[in-house]
Amino acid sequence: MEKRVVFNNKVLPYLLVAPQIIITLVFFIWPASQALYQSVLQEDAFGLSSTFVGLANFAYIFTDDAYLNSIVVTAIFSFSVAAIAMCTALLLAVMADRVIRGATTYKTLIIWPYAVAPVVAAVLWYFLFNPTVGIVAFYLEIIGYNWNHTLNGGQALFLVIIAAAWREISYNFLFFLAGLQAIPRSFIEAAAIDGASPGKRFWTVVFPLLSPTVFFLIVVNIVYAFFDTFGVIHAITEGGPNDATNILVFKVYHDGFLSLDLGGSAAQSVILMIIVISLTVMQFRYIERRVHY
Amino acid sequence: MKTFRLLLFTAVFVIAIAVTSAGAVTEIQWWHAHGGRLGEKVNAIAAGFNKMQNKYKVIATYKGSYPDTMTAGIAAFRSKSPPHILQVFEVGTASMMAAKGAIKPVYEVMEESGVPWDSNAYLPTVTGYYTTPDGRMLSMPFNSSTPVLYYNVEAFKKAGLDPDKPPKTWAEVGEYCKKLVKAGYPAGFSTAWISWIHIENFSAWHNVPIGTKANGFGGLDTEYTYNSPLHVKHIGQLADWQKEKIFIYGGRRNLGNAKFSSEEVAMYTESSAGYAGFKKTCKFPFRTSMLPYWPDAPGAPQNTIIGGASLWVMAGHSPEAYKGVATFFSYLSSPAVQADWHQFTGYLPITLDAYHLTRGQGFYEQNPEMETALKQMTLNKPTENSRGLRFGNYVQVRDINYGELEAIFAGKKNAKQGLDDAVAAGNKLLRKFEQANR
Numbered sequence: 171m172e173k174r175v176v177f178n179n180k181v182l183p184y185l186l187v188a189p190q191i192i193i194t195l196v197f198f199i200w201p202a203s204q205a206l207y208q209s210v211l212q213e214d215a216f217g218l219s220s221t222f223v224g225l226a227n228f229a230y231i232f233t234d235d236a237y238l239n240s241i242v243v244t245a246i247f248s249f250s251v252a253a254i255a256m257c258t259a260l261l262l263a264v265m266a267d268r269v270i271r272g273a274t275t276y277k278t279l280i281i282w283p284y285a286v287a288p289v290v291a292a293v294l295w296y297f298l299f300n301p302t303v304g305i306v307a308f309y310l311e312i313i314g315y316n317w318n319h320t321l322n323g324g325q326a327l328f329l330v331i332i333a334a335a336w337r338e339i340s341y342n343f344l345f346f347l348a349g350l351q352a353i354p355r356s357f358i359e360a361a362a363i364d365g366a367s368p369g370k371r372f373w374t375v376v377f378p379l380l381s382p383t384v385f386f387l388i389v390v391n392i393v394y395a396f397f398d399t400f401g402v403i404h405a406i407t408e409g410g411p412n413d414a415t416n417i418l419v420f421k422v423y424h425d426g427f428l429s430l431d432l433g434g435s436a437a438q439s440v441i442l443m444i445i446v447i448s449l450t451v452m453q454f455r456y457i458e459r460r461v462h463y
Numbered sequence: 464m465k466t467f468r469l470l471l472f473t474a475v476f477v478i479a480i481a482v483t484s485a486g487a488v489t490e491i492q493w494w495h496a497h498g499g500r501l502g503e504k505v506n507a508i509a510a511g512f513n514k515m516q517n518k519y520k521v522i523a524t525y526k527g528s529y530p531d532t533m534t535a536g537i538a539a540f541r542s543k544s545p546p547h548i549l550q551v552f553e554v555g556t557a558s559m560m561a562a563k564g565a566i567k568p569v570y571e572v573m574e575e576s577g578v579p580w581d582s583n584a585y586l587p588t589v590t591g592y593y594t595t596p597d598g599r600m601l602s603m604p605f606n607s608s609t610p611v612l613y614y615n616v617e618a619f620k621k622a623g624l625d626p627d628k629p630p631k632t633w634a635e636v637g638e639y640c641k642k643l644v645k646a647g648y649p650a651g652f653s654t655a656w657i658s659w660i661h662i663e664n665f666s667a668w669h670n671v672p673i674g675t676k677a678n679g680f681g682g683l684d685t686e687y688t689y690n691s692p693l694h695v696k697h698i699g700q701l702a703d704w705q706k707e708k709i710f711i712y713g714g715r716r717n718l719g720n721a722k723f724s725s726e727e728v729a730m731y732t733e734s735s736a737g738y739a740g741f742k743k744t745c746k747f748p749f750r751t752s753m754l755p756y757w758p759d760a761p762g763a764p765q766n767t768i769i770g771g772a773s774l775w776v777m778a779g780h781s782p783e784a785y786k787g788v789a790t791f792f793s794y795l796s797s798p799a800v801q802a803d804w805h806q807f808t809g810y811l812p813i814t815l816d817a818y819h820l821t822r823g824q825g826f827y828e829q830n831p832e833m834e835t836a837l838k839q840m841t842l843n844k845p846t847e848n849s850r851g852l853r854f855g856n857y858v859q860v861r862d863i864n865y866g867e868l869e870a871i872f873a874g875k876k877n878a879k880q881g882l883d884d885a886v887a888a889g890n891k892l893l894r895k896f897e898q899a900n901r
Contacts, residue, residue, distance in 0.1 A: 212898065212899055213899065214558075214561065214562065214899045214900055215537050215558055215562070216537055216540055216541065216562040216564070216565040217540075217541045218562055218563070218564045218565060219899065219900070221899075230895075236888075300721075301714075302713075302719070302721045302722050302725060302727060303721055303725065318712075320712065320713070320714035320715070320718065320719075320869075321712050321714075321869055321872055321873050322873060323869075323873070408715065409862075410715055410865060410866065410869060411865075411866070411869035411870075411873065412865075412866040412867070412869040412870040412873070412875070413866050424862075425859070427530065427534050428530045428858055428859075428862075429856060429858050429859040429862075430533075430534070430537065430558060430858070431856070431859070431895075
C-alpha cells in the first residue's frame with residue numbers, strides 16, 4: 171500500500187510559501203514598480219518638485235550617445251566575459267577530469283579564486299596592471315608595449331573583462347567538472363572501442379551530454395556579466411576612459427547615485443530589466459530546445 | 464531597489480534619532496565625508512565644542528565619500544529625517560542651492576539665532592563660492608583647497624634647473640620638462656583632478672569664463688564656454704606635449720599622484736590639500752609654487768578657485784536646534800579652531816583672522832609650501848570669472864570632461880572637437896537641470 175503524507179490544513183501551505191512571496195514582493199516587485207514609476211517622472215534630487223514627463227526620460231536615453239555606447243560596451247563585455255569564463259573553465263575541467271594523481275590539489279587551486287570577493291579580485295588586477303606601479307605593466311613596458319589603461323579604452327576593456335572572467339572560471343569549472351563526472355564511463359569507452367579519437371569522443375559524446383550544464387552556465391554567466399561585475403568596473407575603471415568600460419549597470423548607479431538624475435537612472439534600470447527578462451526568455455525558449463536533458 | 468535601500472537606511476536612522484534624542488541636551492547631527500586621520504580631526508572638533516558648553520551636543524558621523532554623504536543626506540531628507548548639518552562637496556553646491564525647501568541658508572540660521580557673526584570675516588575667495596550674487600552666505604565653508612604646482616627639488620638640480628625659480632608660465636613648463644626628460648625622467652609633468660585644475664581653475668586663473676551668466680551665478684539659463692580658443696590652445700598643447708613626454712595623463716581624480724611620488728614625473732599639479740600625502744610618500748624634497756599661466760592671456764594670472772566642501776544646514780528642525788548649529792558654526796569659525804584645522808590638514812583657513820594667527824605663529828616660515836595656495840587665492844580681487852562656478856548637474860559634467868579629455872589625449876579627437884563635444888553634452892545637462900528646477 172502506498173503511503174502518502176497529506177496535510178489537511180488549508181492555511182499551512184500558504185504560511186510555508188509566505189516568506190518567499192514576501193521576500194519577492196519586498197525586494198523585487200516593489201522596487202521594480204518604484205523604478206517603473208520613477209522612470210516617467212522628472213524629479214529633482216530632493217523630491218521637492220516632480221513632474222510627469224511620460225516617456226521623455228526614455229527618449230533622452232535613446233538619443234544619448236553615452237547610453238548607446240554603453241549598450242555596445244555591455245554587449246562586448248558580457249559576451250567576452252561569458253565566453254572566456256566558460257571556455258577556460260571547460261578546458262580546465264576536461265583536463266582535471268583526466269588527472270589521476272593530485273586531482274584534489276588541482277581542483278582546490280582552481281576553485282580558490284571563487285572565494286575572493288569581486289571587488290578584492292578587481293583591486294588585485296588593478297594593482298597588477300597599474301600603469302605606474304603595476305608589475306605586469308612594468309614588464310610590458312620592458313618588452314616595449316605601452317600599457318596605460320587610464321587612457322587606452324581597448325586596454326581598459328580588456329582588463330575588466332579578464333578581471334571579471336577570472337573569478338567566474340572557478341564557478342564554471344565546478345559545474346563542468348560535476349557534469350563531466352556524471353557522464354557514464356561506458357559511453358566514452360564504447361566510443362573509444364569504436365575507434366573514435368579523444369577529440370571526436372569529446373565533441374560527439376561528452377559535449378552533447380554536457381549541454382544541460384552548458385545551457386545553465388550560459389544563463390548564469392550572462393546574468394553575472396550584466397549585474398555582478400559592478401564591483402569590478404567600480405574598482406578598476408569607474409567606466410572610463412572616455413566611457414570605454416561604462417556598462418549599463420554601472421551607468422545606472424552612476425547616473426542615479428552620483429549624478430542624482432533619478433528619472434533617467436530609473437528609466438535605464440527599467441530598460442535593463444527588460445533586456446534581462448527578454449534574454450532569459452529567449453534562452454529558455456530557443457536555446458533550451460536544442461538541449462538534451 | 465535603490466529606493467528601498469535608501470528607505471531602509473533612513474528608517475534605521477529615524478529609530479536611532481528617536482532613541483538618542485531623549486536627553487535634555489539638544490543634539491546636532493553632523494554628517495561628513497572625512498575618514499581616516501581627517502575623520503579623527505573632525506571628531507576632535509566636535510568633541511572640543513561639546514566640552515566647551517553643555518547645551519548642545521554635536522554628533523559627527525562619517526558617511527563615506529562625498530557623493531555617498533550627499534546621497535545619504537538627500538535620502539534622509541526624502542524620508543523626513545535629515546541631519547542638521549550636511550557636508551556637501553563644491554560641485555554639489557548648485558543642487559543644494561536649488562533645493563530651496565530642503566535647506567536653510569546659513570545667513571538665516573546665524574541671523575535668527577542672535578549669535579554674533581560677521582560675514583566679512585571670511586576669506587572672500589572661499590565664501591564667494593557659497594554665497595548668493597548679492598553676498599549672502601548659503602553654506603558654511605569647511606574644507607577648501609586650491610590647486611598648486613608641486614615640483615621635485617632634486618630633479619630640478621639634476622636637470623640643471625634652479626629650484627628657487629619654478630616655471631611661471633606654461634611655455635616655461637615646456638622648456639623645463641624637456642630638460643627634465645633629458646636628465647633621465649620618464650616624463651615631465653602630470654596632473655590630478657584634470658577637469659578641476661586644467662579647465663575650471665585654468666579659466667579662473669586666466670580670467671576667462673567657464674560659462675555664461677557669471678559662471679552660472681547669474682541664473683539657471685547659463686551655457687558653458689570652456690571651448691574658447693584659450694582653452695583649446697591649452698588642452699591642445701597638453702595633448703601635443705605627450706609626444707615629447709613633457710606631459711603624461713595620470714588618470715581620473717588624483718590617481719596619478721604615484722607618478723610624482725615615484726619620480727616618474729618631476730612636476731605635478733594637485734590640490735594644496737595633497738601636501739600631507741606627498742609629505743608622507745615622497746622620499747625627496749619637493750616644493751610648491753603657483754600654477755603656471757599663458758602670458759598672452761590678458762587676464763592672467765587672476766586668482767584660483769577652491770575645491771573641497773561646505774556645510775549645509777538642512778530644513779525642518781526646531782529653532783533651538785538651529786541656535787545650536789549657529790553656536791557651533793561660530794565655534795568652527797573661531798581663529799584657534801580654524802588655524803589648527805588649516806595647519807593640520809593643509810586645507811585653507813576660512814577666515815582672515817585664522818590666516819593671520821597662523822602667520823603670527825611663524826607657521827609659514829617653517830612650512831613655506833603651505834602659504835602658496837593662500838597667496839594664489841588672494842592674488843587679486845575675484846572677478847565674475849574667478850569667484851567660482853555654479854552649474855547644475857556638475858558632477859556629471861566633470862565626468863563628461865574626464866571622458867572627452869581622455870579621448871583627446873588618446874588621439875581620438877582634437878582639442879577643439881573634444882571640448883566642443885564636452886560643452887554640447889554639458890549644455891544638455893544644464894537644460895535638464897533648468898527644467899527640473901523651474
